[in-house]
Amino acid sequence: MLVTIYSFSYKRGIPEDSSGNGGGYVFDCRSTHNPGKYDEYKSLTGLDQPVIDFLEKDGEITVFLSSVEKLVDHHVSRFLERGFSHLQVAFGCTGGQHRSVYCAEHLAGHLHDKFGVQIHVIHRERQIDKWLNK
Secondary structure (H helix, E strand, O other): OEEEEEEEEHHHOOOOOOOOOOOOEEEEHHHOOOHHHOHHHOOOOOOOHHHHHHHHHHOHHHHHHHHHHHHHHHHHHHHHHHOOOEEEEEEEEOOOOOHHHHHHHHHHHHHHHHHOOEEEEEEHHHOEEEEEOO
16 A cells, blocks of 8 residues: 655645546644744754644644544555555645745654555655655
8 A cells, every 4th residue: 555645835836636536535733833933943844854843842732643543544454455555645835945845854754664565755845755664
């Protein structure tokens, strides 16, 4: 099974599902504290340790992600049982730079560790495209 996980900016719209199946999840990260509002984080992304530390120390993002994990874990479990081949999950925020990138990375690691499924991570606004394989 393949799980494609996007980070994106709502300013550029929600990513399309390239599998042709449609569906999946779109999560809005804009309710959580935005490190992009602070000068020391503006040039960084959710891949950089200072941003990761900011988000995890604040704690809002971890509460948000615990809910996301419960939903997506159940979905992946059911898709594996039913023989489905693809699920898409997308995380959006204001600029597609801090919160959505962090969330996409976090969920990718979580699903890869828990289920051993193939993960395709696309940080659309950062032009980063990578794979986590079994």
